[in-house]
Amino acid sequence: MSKTIPPRPLPRLYLATPVIDDPQSFAKVLPSVLAEADVAAVLLHLKPSDPRTLISRVKTLAPLIQDKGAALLLDGHVDLVARAGADGVHLPGLSAFEEALPTLKPDRIAGVGGLATRHDSMTAGELGADYVLFGEPNEKGERPSIAAICERLGWWDELFEPPSVGFAATLEEAGAFAGAGADFILAGDFVWSAAEGPAAALRATDAAIRKAHAARPAKADASQG
Template sequence: MTSRPRKAEPRPRPRLYLITPPVADAAAFAGELGAALEGADVAAVLLRFAEGDERTQTNRIKTLAPAVQARDAALLSDGHARLAARAGADGANLTGIRDLIDALETLKPDRIAGCAGLETRHDAMLAAESGADYVMFGEPSDAGRPAFPAVLERIGWWAEVFELPCVGYAADADEAEALARAGADFVAVDFIWNDPRGAAAAAAEVAARLAAAEPVS
């Protein structure tokens, strides 16, 4: 893991990382996803799956991956590293150190291995040392979601010390802007799918706020 140089260049402007709702009908969801990608600068899409067997999950990836990749974004599966590799996804987001380590042989060197579910600073550093391509902070889990001030603190610490990209999860547009100011490289959102204006308009607004956010000095 590499620490930030003392006179490091500023990090690039943060970009959107979309988290889908659990997808059952990929063909039906493709239009809404495509509209969101068309109207905003999106770096990655994390595909969450509804219940289904392996063949069904494979088909969901194969349906959505081309549209995402055609817009220069990465399609990541929520877990399921072997499935991601076989079905044409760009990588997977793993939860916890053990899942990350178990997935590395399958995903590396050609695909992305991200790591979420990192409860402590030590866990985050261990994920980076183990070979994660990014770490994620603040996402909900079965135990609930960390307090947002703690997420901001973790993002600020990571951005100041480490070169490895970090993703911050935002529950709304205000949180997204705050994460951008704190130093997040990517801001993960899933609230856009419930916006009454539509996901495309919501994604465009968040992307604009990320682009305008000035880092806290």
């Protein structure tokens, strides 16, 4: 008899902010953007400052994000996550992830990027990463080709349980990575710099993800028993 294969979950948006210096100004823009799509999480980039100022910035924006049902993650700043009321942190590389784990688990989200090899990715998953990010630029601004990122996302999707995130630098990449098997699409700079405005850009990104997802075949073929 045929086995029923459950449909693939729709990839969800993970929105990265610009570097935040003035949270009050950004707070006027953010709610209208978040209203345009189902955003699972927001990655908060903070301009360097003293801990008290950074915590104040996070606390200004946290209710706008968390009251929408989205998780608030900090880009680094492991030491501030609990004090600022964030839900977790994104870490740049395996060593930073390993070092931060005792502080974050089990109460906070710990995501990791900067995974140059398959082995590093698998190690992060085995250690308990809440997600692995593929495709972000390195310190020199270099990143893999779209085809290479899609290949890595597809490989992860077929073999591993922890969610994968595709770093999309363009609207087209958001669709490509959703089609390749990403569980989440990280969208940032291209949303905030779009000529039509960030709200419209996020809405278009959500539409591109949905279109790519709808065109993707089921994860496995029905088998005969």
